[in-house]
Amino acid sequence: MKKLVVLSGAGMSAESGIKTFRDMGGLWEQYNVTEVASPEAWARDPTLVLKFYNERRKQLFEAKPNAGHIGLAELENHFEVHIITQNVDDLHERAGSTRVIHLHGELKKARSTADANLIYELPHWELKEGDLCEKGSQLRPHIVWFGEPVTAIDAAAELVQQADIFVVIGTSLSVYPAAGLLQFVSSGVPVYVIDPGVPAFIPAANIQVIKEKASAGIKQLTAQLIEDKSDKN
Numbered sequence: 001m002k003k004l005v006v007l008s009g010a011g012m013s014a015e016s017g018i019k020t021f022r023d024m025g026g027l028w029e030q031y032n033v034t035e036v037a038s039p040e041a042w043a044r045d046p047t048l049v050l051k052f053y054n055e056r057r058k059q060l061f062e063a064k065p066n067a068g069h070i071g072l073a074e075l076e077n078h079f080e081v082h083i084i085t086q087n088v089d090d091l092h093e094r095a096g097s098t099r100v101i102h103l104h105g106e107l108k109k110a111r112s113t114a115d116a117n118l119i120y121e122l123p124h125w126e127l128k129e130g131d132l133c134e135k136g137s138q139l140r141p142h143i144v145w146f147g148e149p150v151t152a153i154d155a156a157a158e159l160v161q162q163a164d165i166f167v168v169i170g171t172s173l174s175v176y177p178a179a180g181l182l183q184f185v186s187s188g189v190p191v192y193v194i195d196p197g198v199p200a201f202i203p204a205a206n207i208q209v210i211k212e213k214a215s216a217g218i219k220q221l222t223a224q225l226i227e228d229k230s231d232k233n
């Protein structure tokens with residue numbers, strides 16, 4: 001099977017009712033990113049940081065995968081699909097996708113502030129001050145904050161290099177190193193971009209833009225890829 005690699009961002013989950021960051025009315029219009037999503041913020045005001053992620057988590061427990069997530073999971077019937085997501089939600093997994101890399105962490109997990117290897121699944125939305133790891137240290141959201149290393153980036157770059165088809169969905173490509181993954185696409189590999197408001201700068205050749213929301217765009221892409229496949233058979 002051909003390897004189809006997807007890079008997804010907040011737009012992927014917009015139709016599930018989860019806000020994007022940089023669109024009009026997006027999260028970074030409501031919050032100052034350095035006050036809620038950085039190690040300095042955690043040191044200065046952990047209550048505010050926990051509140052911010054608790055709100056996001058509460059919303060996630062109520063959200064459902066949309067037709068786009070489900071469409072990508074169904075593409076596994078035709079391709080070896082790998083999803084590299086900047087999203088911290090678990091909607092790709094809940095839709096049935098089996099190979100998902102989270103570049104920026106996972107909202108439903110917490111980790112120890114004393115030992116980064118101690119990671120826990122959260123049974124409900126609320127993470128509080130006083131919630132401790134087994135070594136007795138405070139738990140923090142299992143999120144990659146600004147200024148922290150993106151440990152999954154090397155594995156992601158390797159996947160992108162091996163892609164036969166590369167698909168970018170719902171990301172403004174404004175945060176690095178995730179945005180830099182496009183540079184790893186091998187020459188001649190078709191790149192599809194699904195986004196209703198297409199990012200200004202996409203540094204790759206062979207690009208086809210599908211100016212649609214994720215659900216409609218993935219439906220269109222699937223039809224096209226399956227048609228291309230049967231033409232070649």
Ligand code: OAD
Pocket residue numbers: 008009010011012014015020021022023026037086087104144145146169170171172173174175194195196197198199212213214215
């Ligand atoms: P952005 O909010 O920067 O970009 C969202 C993209 O989704 C834009 O290009 C929109 O046009 C597009 N979009 C909106 N609605 C859509 C829909 N229904 N279907 C498809 N696309 C849609 O979000 P990201 O690029 O994901 O990091 O942001 C990257 C990172 O910045 C996030 O992971 C987060 C944030 O700060 C951290 O918190 C570490």
